[in-house]
Amino acid sequence: MRAGLLLSALFVVACGPSNRDNGACDPGQMACNGNELQTCGDNGQFQDSQACAQACSPTLGCVVCVPSSATCNGDVAHACNSDGTGYTDETCDSALGETCDPTQGGCTGPCAAKTLGQSYIGCEYYPTVTGNVVGDDFSYAVAISNTSATVATVTIDGGALTAAIVVMVQPNQVLVQKLPWQQALKMCNEADTPESSGCNFAAMAEPGIVTKGAYHLRSDNPITLYQFNALEYVINGTQDSFSNDASLMLPTNVWRSSYYSASYPGIAAASYPGLIAITATQPSTMVTINSRATTGAGTGIGPITAGTPQTVMLNAGDVLELTSDGGDFTGSKIDSSSPVQVIGGHYCTTIPDGVAACDHLEESMFGVDTLGTTYVINAPAVASIPNGKVEAIRIVATQPGTTLTYDPPQSGAATTIANAGDFIEIDNNSASFKVTANNKILVAQYMEGQQAGGDQGDPAMTLAVPVEQFRTSYAFHAPTTYTSNYVDITAPTGATIMLDGVAVPLTAIGTTGYSLGRARSINAGPANDGNHAITGDQGFAISVYGYGQYTSYWYPGGLNLTSVIN
Numbered sequence: 001m002r003a004g005l006l007l008s009a010l011f012v013v014a015c016g017p018s019n020r021d022n023g024a025c026d027p028g029q030m031a032c033n034g035n036e037l038q039t040c041g042d043n044g045q046f047q048d049s050q051a052c053a054q055a056c057s058p059t060l061g062c063v064v065c066v067p068s069s070a071t072c073n074g075d076v077a078h079a080c081n082s083d084g085t086g087y088t089d090e091t092c093d094s095a096l097g098e099t100c101d102p103t104q105g106g107c108t109g110p111c112a113a114k115t116l117g118q119s120y121i122g123c124e125y126y127p128t129v130t131g132n133v134v135g136d137d138f139s140y141a142v143a144i145s146n147t148s149a150t151v152a153t154v155t156i157d158g159g160a161l162t163a164a165i166v167v168m169v170q171p172n173q174v175l176v177q178k179l180p181w182q183q184a185l186k187m188c189n190e191a192d193t194p195e196s197s198g199c200n201f202a203a204m205a206e207p208g209i210v211t212k213g214a215y216h217l218r219s220d221n222p223i224t225l226y227q228f229n230a231l232e233y234v235i236n237g238t239q240d241s242f243s244n245d246a247s248l249m250l251p252t253n254v255w256r257s258s259y260y261s262a263s264y265p266g267i268a269a270a271s272y273p274g275l276i277a278i279t280a281t282q283p284s285t286m287v288t289i290n291s292r293a294t295t296g297a298g299t300g301i302g303p304i305t306a307g308t309p310q311t312v313m314l315n316a317g318d319v320l321e322l323t324s325d326g327g328d329f330t331g332s333k334i335d336s337s338s339p340v341q342v343i344g345g346h347y348c349t350t351i352p353d354g355v356a357a358c359d360h361l362e363e364s365m366f367g368v369d370t371l372g373t374t375y376v377i378n379a380p381a382v383a384s385i386p387n388g389k390v391e392a393i394r395i396v397a398t399q400p401g402t403t404l405t406y407d408p409p410q411s412g413a414a415t416t417i418a419n420a421g422d423f424i425e426i427d428n429n430s431a432s433f434k435v436t437a438n439n440k441i442l443v444a445q446y447m448e449g450q451q452a453g454g455d456q457g458d459p460a461m462t463l464a465v466p467v468e469q470f471r472t473s474y475a476f477h478a479p480t481t482y483t484s485n486y487v488d489i490t491a492p493t494g495a496t497i498m499l500d501g502v503a504v505p506l507t508a509i510g511t512t513g514y515s516l517g518r519a520r521s522i523n524a525g526p527a528n529d530g531n532h533a534i535t536g537d538q539g540f541a542i543s544v545y546g547y548g549q550y551t552s553y554w555y556p557g558g559l560n561l562t563s564v565i566n
Helices: none
Strands: 010-013 030-033 036-040 046-051 055-057 060-061 068-073 076-079 087-091 100-103 106-108 122-125 141-147 152-158 165-169 174-179 207-210 215-229 246-250 256-260 274-280 285-290 310-314 319-323 333-349 359-364 372-377 391-397 402-407 423-427 435-445 460-463 471-477 484-492 497-499 514-519 530-549 549-558
Touching: 010 310, 030 055, 030 165, 030 460, 036 460, 068 100, 141 152, 141 471, 152 174, 165 174, 215 372, 274 285, 274 310, 274 530, 310 319, 359 460, 423 530, 460 530, 484 497
Parallel strands: 246 359, 246 549, 460 549
Antiparallel strands: 010 030, 030 036, 036 046, 055 060, 068 076, 076 087, 100 106, 122 215, 141 174, 141 215, 152 165, 152 215, 207 319, 215 246, 256 333, 274 319, 274 333, 285 310, 285 333, 333 359, 372 435, 391 423, 391 435, 402 435, 435 460, 471 530, 484 514, 484 530, 497 530, 530 549
């Protein structure tokens, strides 16, 4: 039955297993005859009736409206809630390929919320520049990978653009789109400083709230998106960027309202800070930050004292970027009245402190309810250290009294975390292992500096994917601008994994039940554009990273983002 229609047919639904004995219905069974609710009695006959004041549902009884019913007023869908308690108005966005259809319950199309699953594949994104010492000659860019079988029309506005950009991305292809730096968020305008290779951070102010600071990217077909800060590691053949990283961007339909963030401490000999960038997608979004680091005052926000929550309001596209005043943001808690995006990272840091050289860090955080309790950790490889160069690992607790178990055991690794937001760190690790916790945890991985081993790749940051969010297929991008690119695969032992149609060898990680596969030299891909497809007969995770001289990037290649019940 649809809203506004009175149907004379009798709609019925059974409750529980049938125990009908020559009756017309099962006891307890409900039926609707127009707005009249009928209930089956013990004698197997519909005998009790009730006139519903507004609407009748054969599964819910008398309701305000029938779930999945809707009316359309132009591009606005007036759709009944799933519990029948009222209506929600939703504007169907033509840039997302949505149209309003009352017979389909409101907004429809490949990018409609009811069509998209809960994963890294989506249609609406907010790419957001984060603070980086890199020079302005290098490019901020997004890589748009079309995962659909039809052309994707992508519209980008906001940020530092003065007019919208519309680009077409062909099926199963990738398009790298450069965008102007949003200087207030980059915290670095090379034109204002005498340095030719970077910026003078000491001359930069705390950004605070940057109105409409994020780019707004919409596609009419599902895509995946990565941002590169910066894209190139060398230009003009001789000019090195020295400071790069990349982030897997998450579509707005999987944003959450509760996060813990990962970051890293600053360099002892410099004033470069850790950072958090929070982007809103709804007007009047109230964001509360319980920071682990003290910050200075910025636009629209006063100084934050570590451990003292502070609340600010953001509108759609606004960005709140905070920088640490010599402290460490790792474990900071972000809560909001509407879903937001959180990117954690660092302006430019060394890992470990004192080991050359400093590099930019950034990664999109996963919402608390999408985190898991089991992770498999692998160190990134380089050609000279094929089994993995050293990394640092941080494990952040989301609940007090969190316990950790390692398989195989990791000598010296802490096994308890006392409070939510506290974290433990494992340094100089090159081993593969599984970590299991009694509560949800956030696991961040940090590539160590070039001089820490392998003579390649300065610091970069990624998040480990919980086993609970493994997928059986991914489309991912490895930029062709880098000297070498890798994809690491973590899969159940015995799984079959196919990268671009070729099987990937897997090596068991002890007795964990998981195996590691490494694919090197994946720069080009089948279409010579850096786009790759990988599938498996069981759920698995991928981690993508690459190297240029004195720099690197690292990000999770994708994941599901469903709510995990712990």
